[in-house]
Each structure stands twice: as structure tokens, then as C-alpha cells.
Amino acid sequence: MKAVITVVGRDSVGIIAKVSTLCTEYHANIVDISQSVLSEYFAMIMVVDIDSLTVPFTSFVDVLAALGKNTGLDVRTMHEDVFNSMHRI
Amino acid sequence: MINTKDILETINMVKEENLDIRTVTMGISLLDCASDDPVKAAQRVYDKVTRCAGRLVPVALQIEKEYGIPIINKRVSVTPVSLIGGRYTSEDYIRFAQALDRAADTLGINFIGGYGALVQKGMTNADKALIDSIPEALAETGKVCSSVNVASTKAGINMDAVALMGKIIKKTAYLTRDKDCIGCAKFVVFSNVPEDNPFMAGAFHGTGEAECVINVGVSGPGVVSSAIERAGDCDFSELAETVKRTAFKITRMGQLVAREASKRLGVPFGIVDLSLAPTPAVGDSVARILEDMGLETCGGCGTTAALALLNDAVKKGGVMASSQVGGLSGAFIPVSEDAGMIEAASSGALSIEKLEAMTAVCSVGLDMIAVPGDTTEDVISALIADEISIGVANTKTTAVRVIPAYGKKAGDSVSFGGLLGQAPVMKISTVSPARFIARGGRIPAPIHSLKN
Numbered sequence: 112m113k114a115v116i117t118v119v120g121r122d123s124v125g126i127i128a129k130v131s132t133l134c135t136e137y138h139a140n141i142v143d144i145s146q147s148v149l150s151e152y153f154a155m156i157m158v159v160d161i162d163s164l165t166v167p168f169t170s171f172v173d174v175l176a177a178l179g180k181n182t183g184l185d186v187r188t189m190h191e192d193v194f195n196s197m198h199r200i
Numbered sequence: 201m202i203n204t205k206d207i208l209e210t211i212n213m214v215k216e217e218n219l220d221i222r223t224v225t226m227g228i229s230l231l232d233c234a235s236d237d238p239v240k241a242a243q244r245v246y247d248k249v250t251r252c253a254g255r256l257v258p259v260a261l262q263i264e265k266e267y268g269i270p271i272i273n274k275r276v277s278v279t280p281v282s283l284i285g286g287r288y289t290s291e292d293y294i295r296f297a298q299a300l301d302r303a304a305d306t307l308g309i310n311f312i313g314g315y316g317a318l319v320q321k322g323m324t325n326a327d328k329a330l331i332d333s334i335p336e337a338l339a340e341t342g343k344v345c346s347s348v349n350v351a352s353t354k355a356g357i358n359m360d361a362v363a364l365m366g367k368i369i370k371k372t373a374y375l376t377r378d379k380d381c382i383g384c385a386k387f388v389v390f391s392n393v394p395e396d397n398p399f400m401a402g403a404f405h406g407t408g409e410a411e412c413v414i415n416v417g418v419s420g421p422g423v424v425s426s427a428i429e430r431a432g433d434c435d436f437s438e439l440a441e442t443v444k445r446t447a448f449k450i451t452r453m454g455q456l457v458a459r460e461a462s463k464r465l466g467v468p469f470g471i472v473d474l475s476l477a478p479t480p481a482v483g484d485s486v487a488r489i490l491e492d493m494g495l496e497t498c499g500g501c502g503t504t505a506a507l508a509l510l511n512d513a514v515k516k517g518g519v520m521a522s523s524q525v526g527g528l529s530g531a532f533i534p535v536s537e538d539a540g541m542i543e544a545a546s547s548g549a550l551s552i553e554k555l556e557a558m559t560a561v562c563s564v565g566l567d568m569i570a571v572p573g574d575t576t577e578d579v580i581s582a583l584i585a586d587e588i589s590i591g592v593a594n595t596k597t598t599a600v601r602v603i604p605a606y607g608k609k610a611g612d613s614v615s616f617g618g619l620l621g622q623a624p625v626m627k628i629s630t631v632s633p634a635r636f637i638a639r640g641g642r643i644p645a646p647i648h649s650l651k652n
Contacts, residue, residue, distance in 0.1 A: 173265075189210075196455065
């Protein structure tokens with residue numbers, strides 16, 4: 112199973128590092144990543160494999176949300192099924 | 201790999217356009233709770249509801265977090281209570297309402313529906329006793345919702361029940377007058393009521409339903425509104441196509457949540473209700489969709505046509521997205537729960553007469569409309585009769601949820617808070633229909649009900 116992490120906010124040093132550190136810590140394997148910076152805004156989409164997570168998925172969602180709160184970024188983690196069911200028949 | 205554009209579109213729907221699942225509603229049969237002793241029966245009701253729905257809220261919260269889609273309400277609907285009461289008095293029935301309310305508090309759900317009766321053709325003694333208890337039951341409880349079905353295309357209109365509804369609504373308003381008559385916001389009168397509707401105040405668990413089911417109601421007027429805005433000045437075919445595509449995506453969310461909830465709770469999946477349900481929040485309004493289509497204000501000429509297009513396209517888009525569709529499935533136009541409707545009604549652009557016309561082409565009916573407190577019982581009954589006739593003649597569900605705002609006159613407003621919002625008190629015709637309503641009996645079923 113995979114999840115999609117999106118990060119949107121003002122650009123600063125080390126955003127990707129912070130998110131990927133948490134992924135490593137909780138054993139979420141990064142399978143794809145795309146990011147862009149438009150003016151001062153940073154947008155990243157990261158797809159991670161969550162099969163070997165060391166905590167329940169909901170706790171992982173909380174951890175990333177807390178990172179977003181502390182850094183002033185909008186960090187959302189959603190199960191891939193949401194996107195698959197909405198955009199694929 | 202999931203497309204980046206698709207990911208951003210979904211996230212934008214949730215973040216900016218208020219996409220949410222309005223409700224996950226668990227339907228529970230109470231038929232096995234009947235007992236000679238009303239105290240025992242009420243206890244059985246409490247026990248069964250809390251047992252069956254014990255995990256509803258935690259599971260809904262879990263799904264909400266995993267999928268990142270807000271689930272606004274968690275609700276329970278039960279068998280119409282008049283069916284399990286038998287020989288009970290009105291006082292006994294109130295005990296049921298209290299048991300349901302206590303169960304709702306224990307579970308942490310938002311509403312519990314089913315305190316009602318189906319009297320489209322006639323009223324049993326049990327139905328009468330329950331209906332008489334509705335005002336007190338709604339005044340003494342916080343989360344209990346009540347509905348009465350007074351007509352169907354097959355049976356015609358039970359005008360005795362319609363006459364009684366005027367009295368019940370006025371009494372409910374009086375008993376809850378210190379809270380802006382909120383009791384009336386929790387009571388709805390139906391024709392052709394669906395038995396699997398997850399939306400309040402009309403949700404109940406029909407007699408043809410299984411022991412326990414999960415029904416889901418989607419929302420998303422904001423998403424449709426933004427899609428129409430992006431489509432620009434296209435023609436009507438393209439407009440309908442845009443709404444269809446959007447409705448499909450919204451409904452897929454509902455289907456996903458319904459399937460997951462059903463799996464995790466071990467309860468069969470019932471239906472997804474394809475309704476566009478507004479909230480008082482900015483950007484979550486059905487009226488604004490109609491205005492995005494090109495109307496200056498909702499309520500003007502063109503409103504009914506715009507709503508008909510919207511309602512039809514929502515169904516066409518939604519029906520392919522879900523394996524089972526049911527409930528009310530259509531655009532809702534509750535005045536107090538829709539920022540655009542509130543504005544249109546306050547400015548005088550939207551009248552009760554126009555709302556009545558609009559209900560001929562959408563679900564559900566005259567919904568969350570406040571009228572002056574001195575509106576007579578007969579006028580309210582006649583308003584119900586008009587609206588119900590539209591449903592019976594057109595083989596569709598219609599409903600009336602009207603609030604005679606005690607002590608208030610046209611131009612004032614009532615406020616309920618939360619999803620119920622606030623309603624401007626609207627002008628209503630005061631010409632007396634008393635002789636008409638006093639006739640009693642039944643209006644026969646229309647000729648096209650004879651389909652066999």
C-alpha cells in the first residue's frame with residue numbers, strides 16, 4: 112500500500128530533508144518524489160510505501176501533520192486509494 | 201503512478217472547496233426491542249443502539265484520518281419508533297426518545313433519527329400516540345430527529361395527518377421557543393419517503409432493510425461551484441458535462457468511505473446518497489452554484505431551470521460512481537443551511553413560492569424555512585399539503601421542514617448554530633385555508649399510480 116504526502120508552503124532550507132527523515136524513522140519507503148518552487152512557494156508530492164511502517168498509519172499521519180504545524184507548512188498524508196478511486200474507473 | 205494533476209485536484213477539493221462526506225449513517229432495526237413494558241423496551245433500544253453502533257465514531261474518525269477526507273457527521277437511524285410501540289401512550293414514547301438521546305450521547309454521534317411514523321394511508325393508535333408525543337420528545341432531547349410520512353404516490357395524501365402536522369409543528373415551536381424553536385429544525389414531514397436516507401432530520405431505518413446497514417451521504421457544492429467557474433461561459437451541454445464529471449468524483453469518495461466503513465464495522469453497505477448538501481460555510485452553497493451558472497441571484501427567473509439541470513447532472517454523474525445509490529439523491533435547498541439562500545431570502549429575491557417551484561425539480565422540499573410565529577396551524581398544514589402534492593403527483597420525495605418562529609415576524613431571523621445555520625423569517629400568505637384543511641380524509645392517489 113502507498114500513501115501520498117503533499118507539502119505546500121513558503122520555501123525554506125531542508126523541507127525535503129525533514130520529511131524524508133521522518134519517513135526513514137518510521138520505515139516509509141519513498142518510491143517517488145516531485146517538487147517545484149514557484150516564486151517563494153514550495154510544493155512537493157511524495158509517494159511512499161507504507162507496508163513496513165513501524166507505527167499505525169494514522170499515527171504516521173499525525174507525526175507528519177505535527178511537522179507541518181511546527182514548520183508552518185501544509186503537510187497532508189493521504190492513502191493512495193483516495194486518488195485511485197476518484198480518478199480511475 | 202498517480203498523476204500529479206489528479207493529486208493536486210483532490211487536495212484542492214478538500215482544502216479549498218469544502219469537499220467532505222456529510223454523514224456516515226448506521227441504520228439499525230429496532231423490531232426486536234418490542235416489549236409489553238415500555239421501560240424494558242426503552243432499555244433494549246438503548247442497549248441495541250449502543251451495541252451495534254459502538255464503533256461507529258472511532259471507525260469514522262480513523263477513515264477520516266487515513267484518507268484525509270473530512271466526515272462531518274456520524275449518525276444513527278432506527279426503525280420508525282411507532283412500529284415497536286404497540287399499545288404505548290405518548291408518555292411511554294417519550295421514554296423511547298430519551299433512550300435514543302442517551303444512546304446518541306454515549307456513542308458521541310451527532311444525530312439519531314427514526315422517531316417517527318409512516319401514515320400515508322391511515323394512522324394506527326400507535327402512530328397517533330407517537331405523533332402526539334413529538335413536540336415534547338423534541339423539546340426534551342437534543343439529538344433525536346423525527347419524521348412523519350403523510351403521503352405517497354401509491355396511497356394518496358392522508359389529509360387528517362396533514363391537518364395534525366400543523367398543530368404538531370406549532371406546538372414544537374412553542375415548546376422550544378427559548379431556543380429559537382429548534383425543535384422544528386429536527387422534524388420533517390414527507391411524501392414518498394425513502395427508507396434508506398442517511399440525511400437528517402428524515403433518516404430512519406425502513407422495514408424492508410437488513411438488521412444493520414451503513415449508508416453514506418456525500419456533499420460538495422463548493423467543488424461543483426468551482427468547476428462551473430473554471431468552465432467559464434460554455435453552453436449548457438458542456439455545463440451539464442462539467443457537473444456530471446464533478447459529481448462522479450465526489451461520489452467516488454462517498455463510495456470509498458462507505459465501502460471501508462462497511463468493511464471495518466462488519467456491517468453491510470446500504471447505499472450512497474448522491475445529494476449536494478450545503479452548509480452555512482462560505483463556498484459550500486447550492487445557491488452559489490446556480491449563480492455561477494449565470495443568475496444574478498438565486499430566486500430570480502431561471503432558478504428552477506438551473507436547478508433542474510444541476511439536479512439531473514449530479515445524478516447522472518453520481519450513479520456510475522457508486523454500486524448502490526439510494527436515499528434522497530439530489531440537490532438540497534435548505535434555506536438556513538446555505539449561505540447563498542440565506543442572502544437571497546434576506547434580500548427578498550427568494551420567496552417561499554419560488555422555493556416551492558424549485559422543489560418540483562430537486563430533492564427534497566421546503567427545507568429549513570422560518571415563517572412568522574403567528575402563522576396559523578391551518579396555513580402550515582396547507583403549505584405542507586401543497587408541497588406534498590408536488591411529490592405525490594410527480595412520484596418523487598418531497599418534504600417540509602418549516603419553523604414558525606415564535607414571537608418573530610418577517611424580516612427577523614432565527615439561529616440554530618452548527619450545520620443547521622440561521623434562517624431569515626420569510627413572508628408567507630396568510631389567506632385562510634381553514635375550510636379546506638378541515639375537510640379531513642384522504643386525497644386519492646393520482647391515476648399514474650396505477651401502474652400494474
